[in-house]
Structures are given as structure tokens and as C-alpha cells.
Amino acid sequence: MKHRVIVINPGSTSTKVALFENDSVIFKENVSHDANVLKTFDDISEQLPYRKQTILDVIENANIELANIDAFVGMGGGFASLVSGTYEVNAKMLEHAKTGFSIKNHPALLGSQLVDEFSQTYGGRAFIVDPPDVDEFELVSRITGFNDIYRESRGHPLNQKEVARRHAASIGKKYEDLNLVITHIGGGVSVSAHKHGRIIDSNDIAQGDGPMAPTRAGALPATPLIKQCFSGKYTEKQMLERIIKTGGFVELLGTSDAYEVSQKARAGSSKEKLVYDAFAYQVIKNIGALATALEGNVDGVLITGGIANDKDLTEKIAKSVCFIAPVTVYAGEFEMEALAAGAIRVLKGEEEPKQYTGIPVWQGLT
Secondary structure, three states, X not given: OOOEEEEEEEOOOEEEEEEEEOOEXXXXXXXXXXXXXXOOXXXXXXXXXXXXXXXXXXXXXXXXXXXXXXXXXXXXXXXXXXXXXXXXXXXXXXXXXXXXXXXXXXXXXXXXXXXXXXXXXXXXXXXXXXXXXXXXXXXXXXXXXXXXXXXXXXOOHHHHHHHHHHHHHHOOOOHHHOEEEEEEEOOOEEEEXXXXXXXXXXXXXXXXXXXXXXXXXXXXXXHHHHHHHOOOOOOHHHHHHHHHOOOOHHHHXXXXXXXXXXXXXXXXXXXXXXXXXXXXXXXXXXXXXXXXXXXXOOOEEEEEEHHHHOHHHHHHHHHHHOOOOOXXXXXXXXXXXXXXXXXXXXXXXXOOOEXXXXXXXXXXXX
């Protein structure tokens, strides 16, 4: 039986849209949105009607009949922490997306809202799959030395779990049978320990944890960071932006283009080479740290994400961590395929859809 699914993945100035029939891509388009129009909206949720119409125009031009779609599935976000899975869009989810329960003004807030709009208009079910808010941490990985600060899971669960499933299938195993360390290296960098199908520990890419990235500062020494916050040189907004928007390559080198940095490093620029080497070194250290979370019982180290297309970089990382376990590179990202696959598993009856409650999976020490 063929299941037709529309996948919607919002970005900052564009939205990826695809039509899948089971695991086959029938149509795929990166729908551009006018940046000047987007700037007129104070809140990202206000973009919803504009984005919906722009997407609809492209779909209609491709002669896709939306009344025949079984499900609309989006890249969601902004929710309370939740367990991994495919979620039916409901009122509480939409409330949290509109208000930005866990993040503010991020394109992922639009994912659940867009698929709900299409579902309400054309029929078909509305889902989100493995949003960044997936949190499967073991309790011991949450604790810090502060009573009111806990470690939380925010990374790339959608792409990491899809890569894990593909890798498991390639070696005749199930994802749930394996222990894996997976690193996604792109605009953000997440390194995670996967234990029998659960992400038990990872760096938090949204709150300044883990390796630096093209636009993120990564983990910083706390004392000098606090001193800068109270120096009077920066506002709170400026400091937060340095951590998650204008840090990393942007602050150090003036660009977020990892390819540009790598090329200058190879051409002999000592500054770019040092920063790019430090970037690789920080990824390597985090892979080693997450291997210890699995007590060294690691079946594979997987590298994915856009920057994983740099073979020199992945070979450098692999050379340093191959003593842990075999290293496999899955360059690029598989978010669209992962979203479609999550919806199709539900449509086929292979998986029950989860219901979003808005109650965090963990609410601190009692």
C-alpha cells in the first residue's frame, strides 16, 4: 500500500518541502521566502500565513493534489522535553509552538503549525518527528554543581537517529541493539551517546555546550564568561548571541562558511588552520567523553552533517577516535527522509503515535 506524505522543514529564509510515496521522493523543493517580507514580522509565528501561501504556490505549480495526501509531517520545535517518536499534532503542541515554550523565534516553531494548517485545510493527519527537544538522558547525566541548573538534551536527534537506523540496517542489526557515539557537524555540532536506541547523554547545542561551531562559541570557562557578562561592555542579548549566533567561526574568523575556512587553512593561512584544527580537536574530545558514557562498549562511531562532506576533516577525526570503535561517515543530513519515515511507520501501523502533554520528562531534583 502506498502512503503519500508531504514533508515540511522550515529554515530561516526558506522551507524545504517534499512529497514521499513510502520511502521514494516524488517531489522536492527548497522554497525561498523573501527576506525583506520576513523582516516585517515581529514574531516568527506571524510568518505562518505568508509561508503557507508561498509553499502552497510551489506545490500547486508541481500539480500535486493535496486532497490525496495521507499525512503532513513537519520539523517541529519549541516544546517541553519529550521522549523520542512520532507525535500527532495537538492543541498543547500548537500552544507551545506559538509561544516558544523552550526556544524563541526559531524556524522550527513553524513546523507543527504549518502541518496543522495543511491538515485542517486538505485532510490527512499531522505529525512531527523527533524534534530537538527529545530528551532521553539518564539521571546522572543531568546533574551539575548548581541546585537550579541542570543539563538538558538539545541537539540533532532527528538526523542522528535516522543515521543510526541506516547504519544498523547496513550491518544487519537493529538500532536498539547497538551502542553508538554519533556526531553531527554542521551549523551546530552535537555529539551524543546512543545506548540501545536512547540518547543517554549529549552536549546542549542551544545553551553553549560542547564543541564550537560555525556560529556557536561552544563550552567556555565559566569565570571569565561571568566577568564579561558583568563588565558593562555587553548587553544580555549580545552575550546570548555571541554564544549561539555570532560565536565560533563568526567571531574568530568573520565567516560562518566552514568550506571557506577549510580552504584558507589548506592554502596556508595559519589563523584559519589553527581554528579549524581546534574545531576538529574539540569534536574529537567530545567523542572520547561520550564513549566513556557507554563504558567503552561502543559498536560504532558515526559522523554526519553538512561539514562531514570535508573528507580531510572526517579522516582527521577518524584517525584520533578509531581506537574506540569503527568509524563510519554519513555525510550530509537525512532530516526529510527521517520525517517521512516517522510518519509512514505510524501510517503502516508499525508504531503508535505519541501524544504531546507539555509536561517535561524531568522536572528537577525533589
